[in-house]
Amino acid sequence: MNLSPKIENFVLHCGEMGSRWGFNRTIGQMVGLLVINEHPLTANQIAEALKISRGNVSMGIKELQSWQLVKVQHIPGDRKEYYAPNGTIWDLANKVFEERRKREIDPTLTLLRDQILDTANTPEEKYAQEQMQSIHDLLETVTKWSAELQRLTPEQLQSLMKLGSSVSKVIDLKDKLLKKS
Amino acid sequence: MNLSPKIENFVLHCGEMGSRWGFNRTIGQMVGLLVINEHPLTANQIAEALKISRGNVSMGIKELQSWQLVKVQHIPGDRKEYYAPNGTIWDLANKVFEERRKREIDPTLTLLRDQILDTANTPEEKYAQEQMQSIHDLLETVTKWSAELQRLTPEQLQSLMKLGSSVSKVIDLKDKLLKKS
DNA sequence: TTTAACTTTCAATAATTACTGAACGTTTAG
DNA sequence: CTAAACGTTCAGTAATTATTGAAAGTTAAA
Numbered sequence: 001m002n003l004s005p006k007i008e009n010f011v012l013h014c015g016e017m018g019s020r021w022g023f024n025r026t027i028g029q030m031v032g033l034l035v036i037n038e039h040p041l042t043a044n045q046i047a048e049a050l051k052i053s054r055g056n057v058s059m060g061i062k063e064l065q066s067w068q069l070v071k072v073q074h075i076p077g078d079r080k081e082y083y084a085p086n087g088t089i090w091d092l093a094n095k096v097f098e099e100r101r102k103r104e105i106d107p108t109l110t111l112l113r114d115q116i117l118d119t120a121n122t123p124e125e126k127y128a129q130e131q132m133q134s135i136h137d138l139l140e141t142v143t144k145w146s147a148e149l150q151r152l153t154p155e156q157l158q159s160l161m162k163l164g165s166s167v168s169k170v171i172d173l174k175d176k177l178l179k180k181s
Numbered sequence: 182m183n184l185s186p187k188i189e190n191f192v193l194h195c196g197e198m199g200s201r202w203g204f205n206r207t208i209g210q211m212v213g214l215l216v217i218n219e220h221p222l223t224a225n226q227i228a229e230a231l232k233i234s235r236g237n238v239s240m241g242i243k244e245l246q247s248w249q250l251v252k253v254q255h256i257p258g259d260r261k262e263y264y265a266p267n268g269t270i271w272d273l274a275n276k277v278f279e280e281r282r283k284r285e286i287d288p289t290l291t292l293l294r295d296q297i298l299d300t301a302n303t304p305e306e307k308y309a310q311e312q313m314q315s316i317h318d319l320l321e322t323v324t325k326w327s328a329e330l331q332r333l334t335p336e337q338l339q340s341l342m343k344l345g346s347s348v349s350k351v352i353d354l355k356d357k358l359l360k361k362s
Numbered sequence: 363t364t365t366a367a368c369t370t371t372c373a374a375t376a377a378t379t380a381c382t383g384a385a386c387g388t389t390t391a392g
Numbered sequence: 393c394t395a396a397a398c399g400t401t402c403a404g405t406a407a408t409t410a411t412t413g414a415a416a417g418t419t420a421a422a
Contacts, residue, residue, distance in 0.1 A: 006299060007309050013292050020285045024380065035316075038308040043399075053382045058400055079390075079398060089315040093323075104201045111194050118187060127219040128188050134270040135216075141338055142274075145330070148342075157322055161329075205410065224369075234412050239370055260368060260420075363422100370417070377410070387400070392393105 003049060007036055011050070022100055023067075026052055027060045031069060035089070040073050040082035068095050090154050101146055105139050112136040184230060188217055192231075203281055204248075207233055208241045212250060216270070221254050221263035249276050271335050282327060286320050293317040 003011065011032040018028020029050050034041065041049075043057045050057075061083060064070045071086040085092055112132050120126040149157070184192065192213040199209020210231050215222065222230075224238045231238075242264060245251045252267040266273055293313050301307040330338070 004303065004306060006296060006306060010292070010296065010309065010313065013289065017285065017289055020281075026380075036309045036312055038305065055383065055400075055402090056381055059381085062400085081399080089312065089319055093319055100201075104198070108194065108198055111191070115187060115191065122185065124219065125185060125187060128191065128217045131217055131270065132191065138270055138274055138335070141335065141342065144342060145338070149326070154319070154322065157326065161322065161325060207410075236370075236372090236413065237411055240411090243370085262369080365422085366420095368417105368419080371415085373412105373414100375410100375412080377408105379406105379408070381406070382402105382404090384403100385401085387398105389396105389398080391396085 030060050040084040042080045221265035223261045
């Protein structure tokens with residue numbers, strides 16, 4: 001399990017980006033390693049390739065499973081577990097996106113819904129509630145949009161994109177069509 | 182500078198979410214505090230309200246300025262600096278979005294562009310490059326889309342949203358229109 | 363100038379987060 | 393049943409990140 005320089009480079013980069021993508025360095029490296037290898041890897045292979053302890057691999061896999069990013073495979077007559085990415089690159093990105101929405105947006109949306117129902121007693125609270133309402137509306141829009149976009153295949157997205165490569169044009173389209181009918 | 186329970190609750194929540202939004206707890210609280218207050222605040226007021234040191238406020242403001250999330254205001258005859266959110270809620274969200282794209286996507290895109298130009302020497306490298314190509318294409322699509330969506334006003338977005346509340350319908354629309362012409 | 367009112371910086375330290383490795387659990391082949 | 397081969401857990405420790413507060417920097421009024 002020694003990586004070619006090019007592949008190692010990619011894996012190390014994934015590690016550096018890991019924390020920005022929502023996990024930590026080691027887990028970032030694990031994702032990179034699994035994605036870049038055509039064949040599933042055992043926990044020991046991962047530990048060896050990344051030079052980390054066996055226990056750390058176990059915890060990392062657990063975390064990745066909570067994100068639904070890896071799946072376990074078995075080879076007949078072999079007791080070891082083999083780990084592989086749970087879907088295409090596109091699938092993985094969707095899963096990360098979805099999970100982050102749950103962690104970064106949903107809790108705030110819940111809080112704001114409660115707060116907005118309360119009555120404001122002072123002018124400060126009045127203003128505060130208006131702001132919270134704005135944030136709430138923004139987050140709802142973002143949530144709905146991300147759900148919409150996730151529903152599309154990469155091909156649909158790219159097709160939509162090439163339509164003059166501007167969403168504003170889609171709006172124009174819509175207006176035109178609505179006028180005709 | 183003592184906060185009403187309702188407002189304090191919101192500020193504390195922003196703190197808890199802070200690290201998920203790309204900063205740390207204290208900076209999250211600062212954003213919450215500035216957004217929820219109608220009037221700009223001085224560094225000392227922020228320190229007092231959040232019960233943190235004056236130096237910490239200074240560093241937090243610096244960080245928020247690098248994200249372009251706060252602006253400084255002055256009151257004539259007063260040497261203190263007053264801090265306020267740099268734009269509407271929508272503007273702030275856009276700035277965060279943009280900054281995160283720079284940190285979370287751009288560096289990887291740069292790396293992948295380089296890697297893809299290299300020639301693959303082994304079958305493993307061949308596969309690795311195909312995967313890197315997929316990731317690259319995905320990130321480019323995401324980048325372009327986020328740029329498109331950011332260009333729209335909240336009103337445009339919501340109008341587009343209400344169009345049967347499904348982007349797939351827009352694609353259908355497009356197809357219909359193209360057939361007609 | 364000097365001094366007072368402010369802001370910034372940064373070394374020391376506190377708080378948080380990640381990692382190791384040994385102990386324990388589980389499964390299966392012999 | 394026993395031992396070997398694997399996976400998991402978690403207390404202790406290492407690494408990283410955030411915070412304080414004292415010192416230094418800046419500005420402007422007197």
